[in-house]
Structures are given as structure tokens and as C-alpha cells.
Amino acid sequence: MKRNSAGKPKEKMDKADPTIDKFFGGSSKKAGTWSAEGGNDLLIYTTDDCTPQSKVACFDMDGTLITTKSGKVFPTDVNDWKLLYDCISIRIQSLVSEGFKVVIFTNQKGIQVGKVDKNSFKRKIEAIVSEIGAPIQVFVSIGSGIYRKPCTGMWEALLKNNGDVQIDKESSVYVGDAAGRHKSKIRPKKDHSSADRYFAANLGISFKTPEQFFLDQKLEEPWGPPTFEPSRLFSEKISELEPADVKVPSEEKEVIVMVGFPGSGKSTFAKKLSEDHGYVIVNRDKLGTWQKCVAAAKYALNEGKSVVIDNTNPDRESRKRYTEIAKELDVECRCFKMSCNLAQAQHNLRYRILTSKSAQDVGIMVLRMxxxxxxxxxxxxxxxxxxxxxxxxKFDDESRRELFCMYLTD
Ligand SMILES: [Mg+2]
Structure with a gap:
């Protein structure tokens, strides 16, 4: 059986459309093979002359290797692209002669959500690779899971698609334009995200912006700081409760009103209160309406149980419903506020999506609300x-902890 450089059987992969040369104005196409991984969340294009190497030079695509011909932020169609700098082809070809494998990692969620046609996009990749004129392997993340930068799924896929050759991170580099740079004299608009910088940081490989890599810009432009540093949670010694002498459980029957973003850890805390101390959890996602929550809280208190209100309870109005019950039934009422801010909640929610099939996706709008x-x-x-x-x-195993410590949102 014939195999390509990625070591995959050739016949399983779909062949590029041979009519494409005409579509792209007759440019000669670089022969290569498409494959897919992760239930089609990841597309991989490998030119036939691409060989496994220990040194890899990796690039983001949009805004790093190409830009739009139209000058618009988003391409108007699959032909709306040109190489970003004149030197790109020559530079990449010389990387190949220096013994680098050249890799492109690109996030293209638009394909999955149906904004971009998958086959047309494949033709675009083939045309870009042909224009650069070098052996290249391209990874296209079309989902929102582990393959999407800054998550490192595409890198893991590269490791699997590099023959038996180990990759030497020390001599490898990643170049991308989503670097979290601020608006400045030389930068009329701030970067749209930090996904590329975070991706390299998660991998522990050297990061450069396109200006630094291709134009030899020496200036380190101001960027960041990250809105949330996951590893910081482990570097500081913090106690779970503040003040540290807060009594849990209370001696008397009580109502605890939780306050915090979705994803801030309220439910984990409430579950512990329930398991360790018999508190009854009242949760609007389960009960449906706040009226039912109020009724359930009253019922539990009348049964002699303490209750914990596991809702977001952001404002006075939502909390008043429960302070009033406490007053009416003459029991204590305490408020437990999660310290987690929006950026951390976003991180936690993303981590849940990546690690649990049953996790619900909570949009940024809900968090902002x-x-x-x-x-x-x-x-x-x-x-x-x-x-x-x-x-x-807390984590069951080290790989989960490693994932949590990465930048997961851009
Ligand atoms: Mg980009």
C-alpha cells in the first residue's frame, strides 16, 4: 500500500478536486493529501514532499501568512487572499533547506458553523501552499473543542503525523498575529485575541509575531496582561473561605445564599455542603423558576433542614427572596460569594466543556449579563x-491538572 509522509494509507483520504487549477487561475498545484481526525473536527493537508523532522517552524495562517486582497478583515470569498509579505515564500523555502518541517495551524470554526464551504476552503489551502511553493503540513481546526487554539490538540495531532520522529521544542518556533498586542503608534488596532501567544505558551515553544519573524522587527510591543492566569491558583497559598474562621456548617439551621458567575464553583461548594452536612440544595436550573426555589427552600426549612441556594443571585432583588424566607421562619441567613471573576469563570466553563460530555455551553453573553x-x-x-x-x-489525575493550567480561552 502506498503511504504518504504522514504514514497514513493513501486510499482512505479524499483526493483534491482536479478541476481546481482552473478555478484558481491556472496556478500549478502542489500535490498533497487530505485526512481528518477527531470526528472531522480537524482536517490535515500534507504535501507529498513533506517529510517528518525534529525541528518545526509553525505558523498561524490568517494575518500571519496571508491577508485579504480586498483589504477587509474577513475574506469576501475563498479567492480573497494574498501572501502577507513578499518575502514569505523565500523565507519558508529557506526554512525547509535548513531542515525545518513547515506547519500551519489555523482555527477555522466558520467551516463547522456553515459560513465557509469545506471543499472550497480545502481548495484555498491547496492554492496557498502552492503559492508558497514548499513542503508543508496544514492543520485546520474546524470545531470549538481541544483542537481550537489556544488548546493544544493540533500540536498533539502533529506529533502523531510526524512519522516516528520526536519533535525538539527547543529548536522549534511558532509564529502568529493573535498576540494580544495593544493599540499603539505602530498598531492602529489592538490584536483581536491572544490565542497564538497562548498556544505557544501552552506548548512551551518560542513565540514570534509575523513582524518579528518575517520583517526582523526587534521591538517587543506591549501586550497583555492575560485576564486570567490559571497557574496562579496553585502558586498562591489561599484558603477556601475568607475570613478563615467562617463556621461551616453553622450550629443553627440556616439559609446560605450563594452568589457567583456560572462556572464559578457554586455547585461544587453546595454539593459538598449537602454531602458533608446535609444541606438541601435549591437550584433554579433543576427546579425551573425562582418561585419553585422559594417553595423548596421553605419546605426544607420547615422539615428542619438547612438549605443552600445554588443560583447566581447577582442582585439584591434575587437575594431578597431568600433573606425574606429566613426572616419569616426566624432562621439565620448567610451570603457566600464566589471570588471567581468573569475571565476565570470563562476558563472554568471551557475546561468543563473539554473534559465532560454533559457540560452545558454557557455563552459569554450570559456571563456578561x-x-x-x-x-x-x-x-x-x-x-x-x-x-x-x-x-x-482539585483533580483526579495529572493530565487534567495540566490541561487546567493552560490558557484555554483567547
Ligand atoms: Mg491570525
């Missing part, structure tokens, strides 16, 4: 105490 409704809890609302709960993640 909580942020805009948020009113700092006060004792005057009817609380006997207000405590802060710090998010301290």
Missing part, C-alpha cells in the same frame, strides 16, 4: 454574615 446585574452583597440586605469562597480546583 451576570456581570452587569451584579450588586455587591451587603449585611443590610438581611445577612448575618458575608463570606468569600475562593475557587481551589
Amino acid at each position: 451576570h456581570g452587569s446585574k451584579f450588586q455587591e452583597p451587603e449585611l443590610a440586605e438581611g445577612f448575618n454574615e458575608i463570606a468569600t469562597v475562593n475557587f481551589i480546583p
